[in-house]
Amino acid sequence: MNRKPPFRRKTAISYKTEEKTVLRGYDLSELAEKGYSFCDAMFVLFQNRIPTENEEKMLKYEMGVFLEHSMSPSAAAAISVSTGRPNLPTALAASIMTFGGVHGPGAAHGYMMNKYIERARVEGKSVDEMAKILVDEYLDNKRPVMGLGQPQHFDSDPRAEPIHVKQEELEVGGVYLEFQRAIEKHFHERRKREGRSYVGVNVVGAGNTALCDIGFSPNAAWCIGSVCRAFSCSAHALFNMKKGRAWGASRREPMVQMIDLSMIEYVGPEDRIVPKQEERQEYAKKQKEQGEHKKWLI
DSSP states (O other): OOOSOSSOOOOSSEEEOSSOEEETTEEHHHHHHTTOOHHHHHHHHHHSSOOOHHHHHHHHHHHHHHSOOSSSHHHHHHHHHHTTOOOHHHHHHHHHHTOSSSSSOHHHHHHHHHHHHHHHHHHTOOHHHHHHHHHHHHHHTTOOOTTBOOTTOSSOOTTHHHHHHHHHHTTOOOHHHHHHHHHHHHHHHHHHHTTOOOOOBOHHHHHHHHHHHTTOOHHHHHHHHHHHHHHHHHHHHHHHHHHSOTTSOOTTSOOOOTTOGGGOOOOSOOOOOOOOGGGHHHHHHHHHHHOGGGGGOO
16 A cells, blocks of 8 residues: 655644654754743744743733633633533633634734734824824724723723733833824723723733734734633633533522623632742742642642
8 A cells, every 4th residue: 555645744833753843943852951931932833933031021921911811701611611521622622712803802903903003104104193093993983993991891901001011111012012002092082082981901902912012923922812811711611520510500590691700709719919939939838838729729
């Protein structure tokens, strides 16, 4: 039998042999051995380059902030699917598939910014002028401006502004941050003139801006956000499988909108202060010795 493949698949991402896995020309084990992090490898994977220290810190910060958001469409999907007790990856796939034009619209926000930034270049307009044009065109046509507003955080998304600040602090801001800030300014000014309530920037508007400024394409940023959130959705699904009721329903319980925050009864550890990095080793050692964490393992 002829076992030669009918065609060869070409890839510029990676290859492997019996001895090693090579990512964009770098031995992946060697990257890890030399102290490069998961976030460093993400730059190599998507951008074919090793990032500066501050770029790696920015990605690490953004992924950390985006990791968990309690009850949202992605978490609800993972929990709902897990009630039927399928294999765990099924619940994770369902959670990722909820990301679209409204829930975590990273690609849509990125393409919106790219379109208008390029238009500013072609038309010879400043970033500020083009931001006002974008806001007016979207609101005149009753279209939502991507990256603004969050239904569960009425005043402002508490994750968003700190991402902007971190980008400025790490000095990895660029045209995307400048443009996003200008969009927010003109958006708030127009809503104020019209006597409408304040709507703040959300985590997509801030996080995707940071990812674009450190070189990720809109689709790459979207993938990073979606897969990052899948880690927390896996925890929601695992918790439901271990602690929840199969089928997830009972005649004794009221029917409530699945992502209504009133549904959530938090029974986890009490609020606690995040330790400073210089306290981390001693803090982690004490936690392991006390063993309290073991009762929360999933």
